[in-house]
Amino acid sequence: MGHRVADFDSIGSAIGIYRIAKDLGKNCYIVIDEVSKGIKMIYNMMKQSDEYKDMFIGGQEAMDMMSEKTLLIVVDTYIPHLVENQAVLEKAKKVVVFDHHRKSASFIEEAVLTYHEPYASSTSELVTEVIRHIGDKVNLKAAEADALLAGITVDTKGFGIKAGAITFEAAAFLRRNGADGTRVKQWFKNDxxxxxxxxxxxxxxxxxxxxxxxxxxxxxxxxxxxxxxxxxxxxxxxxxxxxxxxxxxxxxxxxxxxxxxxxxxxxxxxxxxxxxxxxxxxxxxxxxxxxxxxxxxxxxxxxxxxxxxx
Ligand SMILES: [Mn+2]
Structure with missing residues (x-):
C-alpha cells in the first residue's frame, strides 16, 4: 500500500514489492482505492493485462482478506494518516515500511521493519536496491522495471535532483531488465x-x-x-x-x-x-x-x- 493520491513513486515501488513477494512464493496485492489522474495510464495498462489484472484491490477487499499472518508493506510514506487506507493499516498485525521522505513528527510506530533512507532519490530506488540485493530469485519483468524507472524519474525530475551514484546504478539495473525510458515518457504526457x-x-x-x-x-x-x-x-x-x-x-x-x-x-x-x-x-x-x-x-x-x- 502506498500513499493517498498515489504518484509514480508510490505505485512503482508497490509494483516492485509485488514482484519480490510473488517470486518469493507469496500472494501479494496492491491496495488502492482512488486512482489519481497522474497514474491512470499505468494503472489501466496493468489492469488490462492478464498478468496484472488481479494485482490491485480496494481497501475493503484487503480488509476482508487480511488475517493475523498478513504482512502489510507500506511504501513511499511513513506517516499513518497519509497511507491510502488507514483502516487497512490499523488492521495489519505486521507492518513493514519503505520510504525516503525525511522524518517528521508522526510515523508508523508499530512497524516490525522500517527501511527509511532520506538520502535515496525515491522509494522506487530503494525497492530496486532490494531487488538487486535479493538477486536471482527475483525476475523483474519489463513492465515492472518501467514502473520503477517511472518512480525514480519523477522523484528526481529526470535524474536532475537527488540522483546519486546508486540512483544511476538502479536505473542501469532496470534498463538491463527491460525498462525503456521512451515508453515511460509516454506516461508523463498531458493532453x-x-x-x-x-x-x-x-x-x-x-x-x-x-x-x-x-x-x-x-x-x-x-x-x-x-x-x-x-x-x-x-x-x-x-x-x-x-x-x-x-x-x-x-x-x-x-x-x-x-x-x-x-x-x-x-x-x-x-x-x-x-x-x-x-x-x-x-x-x-x-x-x-x-x-x-x-x-x-x-x-x-x-x-x-x-x-x-x-
Ligand atoms: Mn517518493
Missing amino acids: FDEFKIKAITVGNAEIYRDGVIISVCPWDEEGASIICAQAADELLNIVGVKAAIVICKIGDDVHVSGRSFGEINVQVLMEKVGGGGHQTMAGARLENISTDDAVIKLKNIVDEYLEEDK
Whole structure:
C-alpha cells in the first residue's frame, strides 16, 4: 500500500514489492482505492493485462482478506494518516515500511521493519536496491522495471535532483531488465488542454522574494493539482528561481505544490501549513480558503522561513 493520491513513486515501488513477494512464493496485492489522474495510464495498462489484472484491490477487499499472518508493506510514506487506507493499516498485525521522505513528527510506530533512507532519490530506488540485493530469485519483468524507472524519474525530475551514484546504478539495473525510458515518457504526457492550462499557470507566476516564485493555476478540476506540480517543476527552469509554489482551488480547498532544488526546503515550508513531503518536493491542502488568501498565507510562511533561515 502506498500513499493517498498515489504518484509514480508510490505505485512503482508497490509494483516492485509485488514482484519480490510473488517470486518469493507469496500472494501479494496492491491496495488502492482512488486512482489519481497522474497514474491512470499505468494503472489501466496493468489492469488490462492478464498478468496484472488481479494485482490491485480496494481497501475493503484487503480488509476482508487480511488475517493475523498478513504482512502489510507500506511504501513511499511513513506517516499513518497519509497511507491510502488507514483502516487497512490499523488492521495489519505486521507492518513493514519503505520510504525516503525525511522524518517528521508522526510515523508508523508499530512497524516490525522500517527501511527509511532520506538520502535515496525515491522509494522506487530503494525497492530496486532490494531487488538487486535479493538477486536471482527475483525476475523483474519489463513492465515492472518501467514502473520503477517511472518512480525514480519523477522523484528526481529526470535524474536532475537527488540522483546519486546508486540512483544511476538502479536505473542501469532496470534498463538491463527491460525498462525503456521512451515508453515511460509516454506516461508523463498531458493532453492539449492540460498543456495549455500549464502554460497559463507558468505565465501567471510572479517572483516573490529571494528566488521564490508563486503562481495560481486557473483550473479547478481533479487533475489541477498535477498541473500545479508540473508547472512548479517548469518554473524551476527560470534563472534565479530556487523554489516554486503553485496553487489551485478544487472545491473549497486550495491545493499547494512546492518544488525546489533543496536550498529552500519546501518540506519545511509545507509543514508550516499542515502539509508535508521532502526537501525538494512537497505539498499541502488548505481548507476553506480563497486563492487570494492562500497566496497571502504562503507569502507569510515564505517570509517566516527566510527569516528563520538567516
Ligand atoms: Mn517518493
